[in-house]
Amino acid sequence: MKISAICTDIDGTLLDKNRQLSERTLRAFAGLPADFPVILASSRMPGAMTHLLDEFERADNPLICYNGGYVIRSPLNGAEMVDSTYINPEICRKIMQVAKQTQAHISLYAEDNWYAPSMDKWTEKEEMVTKVKATLGNQHGIIENWERGKMGAHKVMCMGHAAEIQWLYDQLFNSHGSSLHLYRSKDTYIEIAPKAISKASGLRRILADYNIPMEEVLAFGDNYNDIPLLDEVGYGVAVANAREEVKAVAKEVTSSNIEDGVAKIIEKLLL
Structure with missing residues (x-):
């Protein structure tokens, strides 16, 4: 060929x-x-x-x-x-609301920007692997900016202990499985992207x-x-x-x- x-x-x-x-x-x-x-x-x-x-x-x-x-x-x-193609801000808020019931780390990504909640072990690991520095804190402010600018997240990533990540996956799949891809790259990760x-x-x-x-x-x-x-x-x-x-x-x-x-x-x- x-x-x-x-x-x-x-x-x-x-x-x-x-x-x-x-x-x-x-x-x-x-x-x-x-x-x-x-x-x-x-x-x-x-x-x-x-x-x-x-x-x-x-x-x-x-x-x-x-x-x-x-x-x-x-x-x-x-x-x-x-x-x-991005995940709209309203869905980002809903993902974060469900994740509040766990200790999972939630990172938001848009264009060439990574917004992490804090410098925890998950942020440190991702920075080491990807050679990129995260912008820390105020994720809700980022979502508000997206709402005003009619933008959103190109990816939402959830990281945490396997049992909590499985629970979070099940919840998000039941509520948003028809509109979102939920990728399990490993048992401690969920990578979320638009279904389209x-x-x-x-x-x-x-x-x-x-x-x-x-x-x-x-x-x-x-x-x-x-x-x-x-x-x-x-x-x-x-x-x-x-x-x-x-x-x-x-x-x-x-x-x-x-x-x-x-x-x-x-x-x-x-x-």
Whole structure:
């Protein structure tokens, strides 16, 4: 098959056990033509993804952020927004109201901004992993600003002890499951996004710029939010550590993220 672009998830797929790009992965991407589109697709905010494009020396390539909720054409050229779909402020308030019945940490994300309640262990962990600093406190003030500006959250993230997160997931799924995606990236996390978007929808918007069909894309993933992406592209690949549901829609299963699974497929198919 013809492969004209790569779209890949980051955490659990592209990064190694140290949450870094391995030397083999960097060499594999360096072997691709300079004008070959490499599109990162993640639940992360833009600022937590751009340093990876820099390491690939592809700072002008597009980003699919927040699982497709915020798509930008090129961080290098002013981060021109291609698509933006957010959770409205009223729903954000309802999520936070339900979460008050737990000790869960709630973070709000919009464009390239992260609003955390305080510098707790969850904020510290996310700052370390993503290399981004949070804006602390006054989340209700942020929501009020969104109400005035007709904006909202591109992502709401809930973090906490597994039992509380499961309870919170059940409550939010029952009340908002028809309008929101509730992703369980791990048993201590819920990542919340609008139901209307996905990594696949974000990719379609980007590919229109390149005149590349979905059938000519090689994509990689590991978790539930990667299923539409791997299912809709021409060649979807799951890493060995992926959920079984992800493997079920993939054309191929490669080695795990800590065994350079993405690099091995690129070497085999494109180099």
